[in-house]
Amino acid sequence: MNFDLADEQVMLGDSVSRWLSRSYGFDARARILVSSEGWSRTAWQQMAELGLLGLPFAEADGGFGGGAEETMIVMEAFGRALVVEPYLSGVVLAGAVLRLGASAAQRQDLIPRIAEGSLVLALAHTEAQARWDLANLATRAMATAEGWRLSGHKSLVLHGEAADRLIVSARTDAGEEIGLFLVDPAAAGVLVEGYPTQDGQRAADITLQDVLVPATDMIGLPSQGLAVLEQATDEAIAAVAAEAVGAMAEALTLTVEYLKTRTQFGVAIGSFQALQHRAADMFIALEQARSMTFYAVMSLAEEDAGRRRRAIAAAKVQVAKSAKFIGQQAIQLHGGIGMTMECKVGHLFRRLTIIERQFGDTDYHLHRLAGEGSLLEDV
Structure with a gap:
């Protein structure tokens, strides 16, 4: 199976990453957090100009015809930058409810306004x-x-x-x-x-x-409401899994950089073999989460709701376990500075901790997975 991104998807990821590095650094995010609304309408309009707000919606409804893979790319980049704007809530989650349940007239009325940034759901x-x-x-x-x-x-x-x-x-x-x-x-x-x-x-x-x-x-x-909510929530879980992968990757990057620069006993602590092993374990946990996120994203196209639910639950369990491990290791390897408001890794840890519980914690999804049957049934 080919997991390589298409050229257009690579370009999408590059353009989002360039915008974030230019306009959404850690200091800029800190200023947004203390603003009156707690998020930036300027950044929101810039997302609209990049086509991100209309990305998951069909072109016939005023969107840009993206799919779950494109959402994954955007959310992973947002996870690295710790974006706080209402993209997950307004575009991914509420947007999925519109795509799956709304009438054509409702979609054509609301989606163009979402895409241009004038309507938040x-x-x-x-x-x-x-x-x-x-x-x-x-x-x-x-x-x-x-x-x-x-x-x-x-x-x-x-x-x-x-x-x-x-x-x-x-x-x-x-x-x-x-x-x-x-x-x-x-x-x-x-x-x-x-x-x-x-x-x-x-x-x-x-x-x-x-x-x-x-x-x-x-x-x-009303007869369709629960099914729409279930599928929209599964799409949101796949999206936060991708966001968690971005946050974990950033936490690992920052931790490795810190190990290379922090000195003890006259040498960089990254030269200590025990700490190298811990960084390697963080990398393995990240790749496990990344693989299961791909699995979750691919499962969203599954017509069998049971197979989709099994894949989403399994992905949420692995991502949650990896997020907890990587977050804790990043904090411990940074020491006390990792918990300060001035250190980005502490903010990453907070977001990863919330993601572990968002849309159901690890125990909930383990129980859900057990009730849906073995993943081997889907092989």
């Missing part, structure tokens, strides 16, 4: 009691003559306070199915409370109290 699905179970919802949608009325509470909505439109999931009053609704965060009955997360990102808790949603703002049919 967020998926409001997570609830405190769910513990990563996508089907566990307490938010309700009651049918009315005007459309639907939504009531409930969503927690840890990625970049929820930045969203111009929310995609809210809710149980319908008929059939206990899951509906997906476009909601204006400024509408009556919507309360958005934003806060920073430990990895420098932003999230929000969102309360909905009898919020009126027109019937035309339902995305797809």
